[in-house]
Amino acid sequence: MLLTPAELEALRGRLIVSAQAYPGEPMRTPTTMAQVAASAVIGGAAAIRVQGIADVQFTRSAVEVPVIGLWKDGHEGVFITPTARHALAVAHAGAHIVALDGTRRARPDGLSLQQTIELVHAESHALVMADCGSLEDALNAAEAGADLVGTTLAGYSGERPKTEGPDLELLAAIAAAGLSVPLVAEGRIHTPAQARAALDAGAFAVVVGTAITHPATITGWFDAALR
Ligand SMILES: CC(=O)N[C@H](C=O)[C@@H](O)[C@H](O)[C@H](O)COP(=O)(O)O
Numbered sequence: 001m002l003l004t005p006a007e008l009e010a011l012r013g014r015l016i017v018s019a020q021a022y023p024g025e026p027m028r029t030p031t032t033m034a035q036v037a038a039s040a041v042i043g044g045a046a047a048i049r050v051q052g053i054a055d056v057q058f059t060r061s062a063v064e065v066p067v068i069g070l071w072k073d074g075h076e077g078v079f080i081t082p083t084a085r086h087a088l089a090v091a092h093a094g095a096h097i098v099a100l101d102g103t104r105r106a107r108p109d110g111l112s113l114q115q116t117i118e119l120v121h122a123e124s125h126a127l128v129m130a131d132c133g134s135l136e137d138a139l140n141a142a143e144a145g146a147d148l149v150g151t152t153l154a155g156y157s158g159e160r161p162k163t164e165g166p167d168l169e170l171l172a173a174i175a176a177a178g179l180s181v182p183l184v185a186e187g188r189i190h191t192p193a194q195a196r197a198a199l200d201a202g203a204f205a206v207v208v209g210t211a212i213t214h215p216a217t218i219t220g221w222f223d224a225a226l227r
Contacts (some may be wrong), residue, residue, distance in 0.1 A: 002125040003062060003066055003096040011205045013041065014046035015195065016174045018209030025216065036213050049099065049207055056093040063132065068129060069095025080131050083109035084119045089156055091124035102130025102141040103157050111218035114144035134159030138174045142181050149183040150207065165194045175202025
């Protein structure tokens with residue numbers, strides 16, 4: 001799906017909400033995630049991030065805002081939209097932006113990040129968000145043609161510590177590198193103050209998932225505080 005430069009620019013300084021339920025969870029139903037996404041839009045989300053082909057399709061029908069789609073396959077190594085096949089499926093399901101593993105690790109299909117991005121651009125109108133885990137990833141991904149870079153994999157790819165909240169140090173370092181593409185803060189942003197801090201550290205936009213859309217985790221935070 002085509003996202004115009006003006007529509008991308010409209011996300012500057014805004015909140016993007018990620019709605020994902022994990023395998024085996026009660027809410028892991030595309031219609032449910034689309035309803036959660038639509039609720040987030042009412043609250044002010046300027047874009048939505050969802051996982052899975054059906055979730056992308058249902059969410060596209062449920063909201064007017066841009067949809068970032070991904071397809072998780074597995075849960076370790078390169079698992080966020082790991083191959084060109086996954087990426088094209090997400091694009092063809094209607095995602096305006098395809099989020100994919102943007103690290104420098106080897107990909108399961110043997111293609112480079114650049115080749116994968118080129119294929120998405122050649123065979124769809126979707127933009128590509130590279131989910132990165134370090135400054136080096138972000139520099140490499142921008143060079144490889146990514147349209148946006150995110151800090152999604154900071155703390156999950158082995159290059160950065162898993163900080164308690166967002167990895168603001170990494171955000172600031174990527175921002176200071178002056179990439180030519182938007183920098184999206186994502187990962188462990190659990191409070192409005194942390195979202196604000198991510199923008200202040202130089203993010204273009206901020207993705208919040210768990211703290212808005214994962215009731216089991218949020219409930220656990222409250223439960224833990226009472227014990
Ligand atoms: C590392 C990984 O698999 N991240 C996934 C990427 O889509 C999701 O599980 C996260 O919920 C998402 O990045 C938002 O982050 P948080 O839920 O921390 O606000």
